[in-house]
Amino acid sequence: MIKFLPVGGGNEIGANCYYLNINGNGVILDCGIHPQRKGFEALPNFNLIKEEPIDYALISHAHQDHIAALPFLVKRFPYVKIVTTPQTRALAELTLHNAVSILKKETTKEQFEFYTHDEVDLLIKMIGYHEYEKEFLISSFHNNKDADIKISFHDAGHILGSAGILLNNNGYKIFYTGDINLTNQAVQPAAILPDTKIDTLILESTYGATDSSELSDWQNEADRFAKEANKILTSGGSVLVPVFALGKLQEILATIWLLMKKGKLSQVDIFTGGIGTKINRVYDYNRYVVNRVDKESELSIIPQIDYSQLNSADEFFKNPSIVLASSGMMIKGTSSYDFAKQFIQQKNSAIFTVGYMDERTPGYLISKARKGDKIFLDNSDKPIEVKCEIKNFRFSAHSNREQLIEIVKKLKPQNVILVHGDEEAINWMGKKILKTFSGIKVYAANCGKEIVL
Incomplete structure (x- = not known):
């Protein structure tokens, strides 16, 4: 018997964590925290699986909403074996240490006892790894051969090291997409799907509710970015681009540099900083061992100024410049949030x-917001007038909804479990799959609600 139980992130984007019981072999798929919640509320609900066997944790990639709860999982289930790709393991060393620093700022020991940097170092040593498409076996700790599972990781095209996870139990095949992207970015090429029929597909649904006309081709969006940026830069202004330190910074930095080299974008100072510059080096170190749009390009040699070395943000406005700062959603307390208050x-x-x-x-x-609007930040009683331009672009690291349907078409599953999307996204995906394909059962994942396959 195979049972699937969402422990976190079933019908939302955040705290992704899914439990599979395959003939008694307990497997966790991802183990993240919710970026918009604090304390215990940010974690997967491990109480849902406290009586279940927990043998392995397979991690799709190193974003916080997929990996940052691993230390809490290990504290709760100390014998769990963790496996991922070599690149995700390398990135985890940076992102998990960064999560420690963030948790210490945002939480108190009364909320929960957060883990230490020393514990992260020990955890990293525990993580096993396998390269893409190299099959390996995980066996149940209970000496049950029926529970043996052949595993392989498949490049998901999302960020460096990201993987879809194929599980094969006695010919029954489950494929978990993780966060998957079927189109090239500036650095990361498109995903490579497994070349086999799947019985159960666990499918992300991030952009299920978004009309694909809103998600432009990467190069078209880059050209639009250059056109709008040039208007600002040539008038003496500067541009703040909020980015996630892992993935988005590398892609946007490479995009900007390529535009500058082609003469499409004014050559101005580029400011970066924080953990993202360390992640750049991991991307560069691995450029010959993974798929890459241009293996010869190096992020670290692109001219950049470290904004953490500046005396004040006033430096951004002395000369036209482009500032790439995290977090991507301008969360309070991050560099992009602090800079945004001044750019406004x-x-x-x-x-x-x-x-x-x-x-x-x-x-x-x-x-x-638009120029002239008044907005409230910092829970202040006094609104701030927006004096700068606000422009929105979509450089997506996820598949659009038509591409997600193409995954279903290619893999021909009997069952589809929809995860990693809000209610509207999952509803659109479910209706489209049922309308397009006959004989497929579709399930919407909900935390605590078990699905028996």
Whole structure:
């Protein structure tokens, strides 16, 4: 018997964590925290599986909403074996240490006892890894041969090291897409799907509710970015681009540099900083061992100025410049949030958003504002007038909804379980799959609601 139980992130984007019991072999798929919640509320609900066997944790990629709860999982289930790709393991060393620093700022020991940097170091040593498409066997700790599972990772095209996970139990095949992208970005090429029929597909649904006309081709969006940026830069202003340190920074940095080299974008100073510059080096180190749009390009040699070395953000406005700062949603307390408060006051400058914004974040509020609007930040009683330009771009690292349907068409599953999407996204995906394909059962994942396959 195979049972699937969402422990977190079933019908939302955040705290992704899914439990599979395959003939007694307990497997966790991803183990993330919710970026918009605090304390225990940010974690997967491990109480749902406290009586279940927990043998392995397979991690699709190193974003916080897929990996940052691993230390809490290990504290709760100390014998769990963790496996991922070599690149995700390398990135985890950076992102998990960064999560420690963030948790210490945002939480108290009364909320929960957060883990230490020393514990992260020990955890990293515990993580096993396998390269893409190299099959390996995980066996139940209970000496049950019926529970043996052949596993392989498949390049998901989302960020460096990201993987779809194929599980084969005695010929029954389950494929978990993780976050998957079927189109090339500037650095990361498109996903490579497994070349086999799948019995159960666990499918992300991030953009299920988004009309694909809103998700432009990467190069077209890059050209639009250059056109709008040139208007600001040539008038003496500067541009703030909020980015996630892992994935989005590397892609937007490479996009900007390529535009500058082609003469499409004014050559100005580029400011970066924080953990993203360390992640750049991991991308460069792995460029010959993974798929890459251009294996010869190096992110670290692109001229960049470290904004953490500046005395104040006033430096951004002395000369035209482009500032790439995290977090991507301008969460309070991050560099992009602090810089945004100053950019808003600059009438010749601009804030360019480049990706998804959660409605509960300052980034969403700013992205919807226009010059002359008054918005409230910092829970202040006094609104701030928006004097800068606000422009929104979509450089997506996820498949659009038509591409997600193409995955179903190619893999021909009997069952589809929809995860990693809000209610509207999952409803659109479910209806489209049922209308397009006959004989497929579709399930919407809900935390705590078990699905028996």
